[in-house]
Amino acid sequence: MKAAAHAETGEALKDRVLEILSHVPDPEIPCVSVVDLGIVRDVREDALVITPTYSGCPATLAIASAIRSALDRAGLGRLRIETVLSPAWTTDWISEEGREKLRAYGIAPPPHGAARYSLRDAPAACPRCGSPHTEEISRFGSTPCKSLNRCLACGEPFDRFKCH
Amino acid sequence: MKPLVEYALRLGDDGLVLGQQLSEWCGHSPMLEIDLALANIGLDLIGQSSHFLKLAGDTEGEGRDADVLAFHRDVLDFRNALLVEQPNGDFAQTIARQFLFSNWQELLMRELMRSHDATLSAIAGKAVKEVVYHARFANEWMVRLGDGTEESRNRIIAGLEWMWRFVDELFAVDATVEELIVRGVAVDPRLLRAEWDARIAQALAEATLEAPKPRRAASGGRSGHHSEHLGHLLTEMQFLPRAYPGVAW
Structure with missing residues (x-):
């Protein structure tokens, strides 16, 4: 072998x-x-x-x-x-499969083509209920690569992989 | 000492000392979100620092790695700016320090990406993406504190008053940096001042604050002349590897 x-x-x-x-x-x-x-x-x-x-x-x-x-x-x-x-x-290097796995795990994946000096990302879709009505609570989350967010529809807090 | 070693130590020590200070907020911040933010910012800075110190050690060529440089140098050998060794104080003082530093560091890293030294350029290319968020965090808190309650306003004014005297050192140039500027390795910080002034002025206006009156600037950190605060910080930071040489997880 x-x-x-x-x-x-x-x-x-x-x-x-x-x-x-x-x-x-x-x-x-x-x-x-x-x-x-x-x-x-x-x-x-x-x-x-x-x-x-x-x-x-x-x-x-x-x-x-x-x-x-x-x-x-x-x-x-x-x-x-x-x-x-x-x-x-850059988060653009995260594979499609990886993005799906993140979503299924409860982490909103980063949008594509977002590797730029962006300070405000468009709201993430809630990984639980799919609602686009979410807000960022803090740019800094449980790990360096994630931000803290909240879904305004189902009320769940969730992590988001930051565009980077 | 080779100019590049000296320059990399300065960049590395800024991040190391400020990162260590920010880590002291862990578990003590006013809110969970701030706790996470300050810990994350500290982590970014220490990570950047480890790359700069590795470059310093590699360039020096005497076998000192980033850990040896971080934990086995004394106060007089540190090359950080005096601003970053100023104590955390209250939350407002910490924010004032971060506000002045991160806005400077963002401009510096953006320029350093163009350095003729490939390693400096690579480190800066990663760092700039991180520092953008540090600056935004600090700027937002300047506004909340300055345009907040009477108490928060008084505290941020006091924090800025204290930190302001350490700003000029960030933009100063000596023979070491001059030589590296000529070679296209180092950033000329004097060229960053106008943009920094404009950014600071804009953020202060939004925070309904005024820039402190000019005062006699304090400097010396780049040549190893530090305030007493750095010694105390190092005793805490360096204790473990000094008390137990060669210790490993």
Whole structure:
């Protein structure tokens, strides 16, 4: 098995690594994988390139260590994990599948094309009842990447993935 | 010391010291939302700082990483501006400090994205997206406090009065920065002043506040001449790794 893994190159290797990482959850939002989040930037013969979401996101170390374990378990210990800061991560890199998983989990996903210096996002649709009548309570939520919101229709508070 | 090491330390120490101060509000803020906001802002700043300090350590080439630089330097080796080491005081004083700093930092990071140094540019590219929200948070609270009750108004006026003397240092340039400006590495902060003044004036007008009268500016942080506050902050922040060298989770 391990010998076979070493023989893989190019697209085959990339596909396999992405498949493995699609089972590595974000430690703080476990409904989405690190691939859904768009933090996996490149797979090379000798290295896996990832990028942090926020500069100070405390999950960054936990994510790197979870990825390390997953790669090692799959016999891909030769892949180093490389962290790059540029280009800066944006919520536009969250996959469609990831957005659906967030919504099902009760977190309003970020709108598309919103990675800009926007200070006020249009109200999110409530992930519980779907109503567009919601308001932001605080730009800063339970993790760096989320804001606190409230649905004015069903009254439920909810998290929203901030456009970033 | 290489100019880039010095410059990265200044940027890193600003974020580290202010982030540490903001973390002290955790569990003590007036409301849950403010608690979350100040903790998040502190986290962003410490994250940015760790990138700047890593750059300083890598450039220096003597094996000091971000943790060593954060936890094993003494007061005289810190290069943060005096503004960020001013005590939290009451909530208004914390907001006044954040208001002056975040508006400056946003302009600085936006320019630093154009730095010829690829690492500085990359860190700034991430930071600017975060700092936009810090500035907005501080600006909104300036308005609530300034245009709020008599009590909140008096407190924010007092906070601004205290913090105002530390503003000029943010825009000052010395030989180290001059050299880096010429090389296209550092931002010339003097060029940010007009826009900063305009932003501050606009926010103050909305908050029905006036800018404090000019007063004798205090400076020295960039060359290691700090107020007594920084020493107290460092004893708390550095205690664990100093008391238990090499400790790990």
